[in-house]
Amino acid sequence: MNLLDIKNLSCGYDGKEIIKNISFSVNKGAFLGILGPNGAGKTTLFKALAKFLKPMNGGIIFQGENTAGISAGNLAKKVAVLPQVLDVPFSFTIEEFVLLGRHPHLKKLEIPKKKDYAIVENAMAKLDIDYLRHRKLKDLSGGERQRALIAQALAQEPELLLLDEPVNHLDIKHQIEILDLLKDLNSAGLTVIIILHDLNLASEYCDNLLLLNDGRIHSSGTAESVLKYEILEEVYKTVLIVEKNPLSGKPYILLVSKFTKEKRKRENL
Amino acid sequence: MKKNTLILLSLILLLALTFAVSLIFGGTRISLSELLSANQASGIMHTIIWKIRIPRIILSMLVGAGLAASGAILQGILRNPLAEPYTLGISGGAAFGATIAVVLGIGALGLPVFAFLGALLSVSFVYLIASKKYFSVSTLVLSGVILSFLFSAVIMLIFSVSRADKVQSTLLWLMGDLSSAETGLTAIVAGFVLTGILVLLLFSREVDILTLGEEKAAYLGVDAASALKILFITTSLITGACVASSGIIGFVGIIIPHFIRQLRGPKHFGLVIFSSLAGAIFLCLADTFARTIIYPVELPVGVITGILGGLFFIVFLLKSKSWDGM
Numbered sequence: 310m311n312l313l314d315i316k317n318l319s320c321g322y323d324g325k326e327i328i329k330n331i332s333f334s335v336n337k338g339a340f341l342g343i344l345g346p347n348g349a350g351k352t353t354l355f356k357a358l359a360k361f362l363k364p365m366n367g368g369i370i371f372q373g374e375n376t377a378g379i380s381a382g383n384l385a386k387k388v389a390v391l392p393q394v395l396d397v398p399f400s401f402t403i404e405e406f407v408l409l410g411r412h413p414h415l416k417k418l419e420i421p422k423k424k425d426y427a428i429v430e431n432a433m434a435k436l437d438i439d440y441l442r443h444r445k446l447k448d449l450s451g452g453e454r455q456r457a458l459i460a461q462a463l464a465q466e467p468e469l470l471l472l473d474e475p476v477n478h479l480d481i482k483h484q485i486e487i488l489d490l491l492k493d494l495n496s497a498g499l500t501v502i503i504i505l506h507d508l509n510l511a512s513e514y515c516d517n518l519l520l521l522n523d524g525r526i527h528s529s530g531t532a533e534s535v536l537k538y539e540i541l542e543e544v545y546k547t548v549l550i551v552e553k554n555p556l557s558g559k560p561y562i563l564l565v566s567k568f569t570k571e572k573r574k575r576e577n578l
Numbered sequence: 579m580k581k582n583t584l585i586l587l588s589l590i591l592l593l594a595l596t597f598a599v600s601l602i603f604g605g606t607r608i609s610l611s612e613l614l615s616a617n618q619a620s621g622i623m624h625t626i627i628w629k630i631r632i633p634r635i636i637l638s639m640l641v642g643a644g645l646a647a648s649g650a651i652l653q654g655i656l657r658n659p660l661a662e663p664y665t666l667g668i669s670g671g672a673a674f675g676a677t678i679a680v681v682l683g684i685g686a687l688g689l690p691v692f693a694f695l696g697a698l699l700s701v702s703f704v705y706l707i708a709s710k711k712y713f714s715v716s717t718l719v720l721s722g723v724i725l726s727f728l729f730s731a732v733i734m735l736i737f738s739v740s741r742a743d744k745v746q747s748t749l750l751w752l753m754g755d756l757s758s759a760e761t762g763l764t765a766i767v768a769g770f771v772l773t774g775i776l777v778l779l780l781f782s783r784e785v786d787i788l789t790l791g792e793e794k795a796a797y798l799g800v801d802a803a804s805a806l807k808i809l810f811i812t813t814s815l816i817t818g819a820c821v822a823s824s825g826i827i828g829f830v831g832i833i834i835p836h837f838i839r840q841l842r843g844p845k846h847f848g849l850v851i852f853s854s855l856a857g858a859i860f861l862c863l864a865d866t867f868a869r870t871i872i873y874p875v876e877l878p879v880g881v882i883t884g885i886l887g888g889l890f891f892i893v894f895l896l897k898s899k900s901w902d903g904m
Contacts, residue, residue, distance in 0.1 A: 356793075359796075359797060360796075361793055361796050361797070380799075381796055381799050381800070381801055382799035382800075382801075383799075384799070385797060385798055385799030386799070388797075389797070390794075390797035392793050392794060392797070395790065395791065395794055396657075396791060397789065397790055398657045398658070398659070398789060399654070399657075399659075399789050399839070399844035400839075400843065400844060401786075401843070401844055401845070402843065405843065405845055409783075409786055409787055409790070409798065410798070412783060412787055412798050412799060412800070413798060413799035415783070417780070418780065465798070
């Protein structure tokens with residue numbers, strides 16, 4: 310059985326369809342990357358998968374059950390979600406913040422038990438942020454903050470982790486650190502669906518890719534089958550060169566600037 | 579955990595001390611021996627202690643606790659440290675009700691009823707407007723602000739066609755006035771405030787999560803819209819009872835939660851308990867000050883909370899190294 314089946318899904322805002330009749334499946338243990346230009350509907354699809362946005366048509370089947378019939382509380386026991394923007398106005402310590410991830414598993418008035426604290430410890434240790442436990446979330450660097458957010462998600466003990474551009478504002482070292490970490494979690498059994506802007510990161514890390522264009526799936530499959538220059542130039546409407554990463558053998562995308570194009574033209578090449 | 583117990587014990591001790599001090603000071607100074615024999619005391623002293631001073635002290639503590647607890651929760655759910663119990667339009671409605679009561683010449687007993695009805699009126703409007711759209715923080719704040727403007731315009735309209743003495747007595751009430759305290763009123767306010775604080779405590783972890791925004795709250799399994807509804811109604815009833823019994827006392831509901839959050843972080847279970855205690859202490863002291871400083875004239879307690887609280891806040895702001903209000 311697939312972990313997730315998306316069947317003829319259409320959704321959007323204020324009656325306007327953004328995602329148009331999409332169907333795909335996600336296996337347990339997959340590491341799926343969602344790609345596409347700005348406005349293609351990546352975040353809209355993401356919100357629908359996370360049940361924050363109601364489908365206008367079709368549905369999302371999680372472990373054989375339509376998510377429309379699963380309460381937010383029950384879904385949060387199995388699915389953890391990192392939205393693109395998370396603004397936290399108050400100064401929680403990292404430990405307090407990660408502990409909030411236990412909420413779906415706690416009953417009303419139930420005080421977190423030893424077991425919950427152990428899970429929080431474990432999550433902080435996995436993310437290597439236990440030494441930051443008494444620091445305030447807003448005092449952390451971008452990379453540390455992202456780790457704290459993932460630790461909170463892990464405290465939910467999810468089977469599926471959804472992330473919307475989690476490495477956007479990070480430098481290249483921290484991008485790789487976070488994605489390596491997600492890959493490790495994935496190897497340990499966590500299914501990951503991740504929106505990425507950087508095609509090269511997607512190529513290197515994702516087992517499968519879903520390329521969205523104008524609310525529809527343009528192509529899907531392995532990095533080798535999706536990241537072809539014919540496909541990418543059509544979707545992104547810019548000239549690109551696709552090479553091979555000499556170490557991993559995965560596709561590597563190079564950009565071509567207007568300046569370079571004009572220079573080549575002048576030199577008659 | 580140790581730090582929390584220490585803060586809790588000191589606050590309870592301070593509250594008891596405040597009670598004793600406020601009991602002794604007043605127009606009539608009560609000596610310790612008179613106080614200890616208050617049960618046997620007869621006549622005027624008995625009346626002053628049991629019918630006037632104790633109800634007023636307890637009312638001031640309840641109102642201080644209610645405003646501070648509501649402020650703490652509203653700052654959390656509105657994700658704004660500048661929010662206060664009056665942000666969502668409740669003061670405008672209560673002031674409207676009180677103005678009507680004064681202008682119509684309804685006595686001191688009717689005023690709290692009118693003020694409370696006015697508060698309920700504005701709360702219902704805000705609730706209905708917010709429900710028409712998706713029940714969210716932004717629709718709540720918008721409709722609250724709109725209602726406040728609407729009511730203050732109507733109050734000004736009433737003022738402009740009323741006699742000066744009625745305007746004056748309404749204005750004094752608006753600045754906060756605990757002098758109408760008596761046993762019955764205090765008991766009613768106690769019912770609202772204490773039950774309300776219990777409900778807020780019940781939802782404190784949901785509030786922690788709502789500070790992360792409605793989207794993330796949903797991902798952590800919190801139904802933001804229904805939690806917001808319950809919390810909005812609860813804080814409204816607490817604030818409504820406070821305002822109806824004692825006018826629009828400012829500053830307590832905004833500064834006390836700030837101060838406590840600075841002291842021990844933003845988790846709302848502790849924040850509500852500590853803010854309630856600190857609010858009770860603060861307002862009781864401010865009221866004791868207001869009724870004794872230029873006796874026999876009583877100052878509006880809102881003036882005192884504003885001045886004392888403002889000065890205290892400035893000193894604290896300047897002294898504190900890491901103040902961020904969050």
